Amino acid sequence: MYTLYYMPGACSRAIHALLNELDVPVELVDRNQTDHFDHVNPMGQVPVLVDGDLVLREGVAIILYLLEKHNSAMLPAQQPARARFLQQLLFANATMHPAYGRLFFISQAITNEAAQKEAYEKAGAMISNLWATVEQHLERNRFMCGETPTVVDMMLAVYANWGELFPVDIQLGPNVKALVERVHAHPAFARAVQIEEAQQQAV
Numbered sequence: 001m002y003t004l005y006y007m008p009g010a011c012s013r014a015i016h017a018l019l020n021e022l023d024v025p026v027e028l029v030d031r032n033q034t035d036h037f038d039h040v041n042p043m044g045q046v047p048v049l050v051d052g053d054l055v056l057r058e059g060v061a062i063i064l065y066l067l068e069k070h071n072s073a074m075l076p077a078q079q080p081a082r083a084r085f086l087q088q089l090l091f092a093n094a095t096m097h098p099a100y101g102r103l104f105f106i107s108q109a110i111t112n113e114a115a116q117k118e119a120y121e122k123a124g125a126m127i128s129n130l131w132a133t134v135e136q137h138l139e140r141n142r143f144m145c146g147e148t149p150t151v152v153d154m155m156l157a158v159y160a161n162w163g164e165l166f167p168v169d170i171q172l173g174p175n176v177k178a179l180v181e182r183v184h185a186h187p188a189f190a191r192a193v194q195i196e197e198a199q200q201q202a203v
């Protein structure tokens with residue numbers, strides 16, 4: 001049984017959905033309800049996956065660990081499909097996620113109203129540009145890595161929700177919106193949302 005430290009709606013949701021997709025049991029622990037989470041991750045961030053003695057943080061490390069351990073076809077064995085999958089995985093985790101991270105930073109660190117507005121506008125424009133490249137990719141592909149959903153699509157669907165948390169205009173094209181809808185309808189992802197929401201209601 002794995003343990004996943006998560007926060008509702010955070011990037012940990014994609015790992016939760018992946019665990020559902022792999023059909024493995026997981027105990028979910030809400031970081032916000034955890035005393036001394038800094039003992040689990042001194043950086044205070046989710047996701048953290050616990051597998052026996054192994055305490056693993058950093059989303060990509062966790063994803064690759066799970067895909068390899070469960071011999072998942074999501075991680076292609078052959079090149080160049082493997083390199084392409086890793087490129088999309090890193091695009092999501094290391095390019096799109098930090099772009100949204102700027103919005104969280106702006107909301108916490110910039111107090112001057114005019115400066116905050118300008119920073120939101122610039123950060124929003126950068127995020128919209130990233131989604132434009134996704135939009136273009138999806139003109140030729142149903143999902144980010146081909147015809148079936150992978151954890152990359154799940155990550156992007158989680159990030160796409162974050163724009164609503166801020167006074168920022170982020171442009172999502174029709175293909176991106178359709179992808180987000182498809183991911184929300186995908187059983188493993190829908191279950192992750194449902195379980196996280198049920199846990200929050202129980203708090």
Ligand SMILES: N[C@@H](CCC(=O)N[C@@H](CS)C(=O)NCC(=O)O)C(=O)O
Nearest residue numbers: 010011012044045046047058059060
């Ligand atoms: N590089 C880390 C980033 C994780 C991250 O930014 N997690 C956010 C949630 S999406 C978090 O825990 N934020 C809470 C905080 O920083 O206090 C990863 O990929 O796992």
